[in-house]
Amino acid sequence: MKIGKFDYINNYLPYYYIEKKKLAEIVTATPKEMIKLLESRKIDYAPIPSFYYLKHKDRFKRYRFCVASNGRVYSVIVVSKDGKIGKKVGITSETTTSVNLLKIILAEKGIKCKLVPTNSFKANDILKSCDSALVIGDSALEARKRFKVVMDLGEEWKDLTGYPMVFGISASIDNAEICDELLIKSLRWGLKNFDEVVKSAVERFGIDEEFLRTYFKALKHEMDEKCEKGLKAFEEFCRDYKLL
Structure with missing residues (x-):
């Protein structure tokens, strides 16, 4: 197997x-x-x-x-240097589910910003050209140490739906x-x-x-x-x- x-x-x-x-x-x-x-x-x-x-x-x-x-997930997050989402959110190249989840959350919260696909999966690389970064997995755990968490998508989803x-x-x-x-x-x-x-x-x-x-x-x-x-x-x- x-x-x-x-x-x-x-x-x-x-x-x-x-x-x-x-x-x-x-x-x-x-x-x-x-x-x-x-x-x-x-x-x-x-x-x-x-x-x-x-x-x-x-x-x-x-x-x-x-x-x-069931709430905060810790490793599917949006981070930035100043704690704000900004106008451009760079998207990790590793995800499909999380980027669509982010689109839903932003729309439901009435937040308007541009999602920018990138070829990187590390926050420090993405943040060189974007205001904030959507990162997942171990890259997200590393990003938590260096940058400010703007959104935890698991937590945002639980707040939105209760599930x-x-x-x-x-x-x-x-x-x-x-x-x-x-x-x-x-x-x-x-x-x-x-x-x-x-x-x-x-x-x-x-x-x-x-x-x-x-x-x-x-x-x-x-x-x-x-x-x-x-x-x-x-x-x-x-x-x-x-x-x-």
Whole structure:
């Protein structure tokens, strides 16, 4: 079995047990890369960006594992040097879901600014030509240390809808239920052995333990009724704003 994994710290906990016990081959990639790997059948199962899934539902089987937050997500953020969004927001090259989520949030808040696609994924590069930057994953965690957070998109979405934001949803081309079961088992093991996972992550990434505990607890990785409603709300907003 080849299971895809977003190449970000936010997936460390749910995949920890699988990787520790070498229960499957794990292939790491960015969200955009993951789509290509899955569609070319180079991997059997993986989380993919929610926006892409919603746009191409007919191509995929969908499962329980997800990448979501019920409020602040910490690693999908808009940052700037002065704490203001400004007129030009540079968009990381790594995302599709987050840029469309940002479009919805800006429209709902009545904020007018220009979104500028870039070839970079680091805030310091994007901010050389833009007032603020949308960054995700580990680049967002790094940006939090150097710049001011203007928006946390998970928090903004929860304030707007009252639901969790599902950024990624697990999918496959062929039946891969066994992969999903394995990942959910690994997730639950990680939550039960939280201290071990956090200690390992601190040693590997050199990130503050208190922050990692907060970060890991902010993330949701198993679809429930509220996540389903959040995903449905995102789809409806995307259709209302003609993004889908």
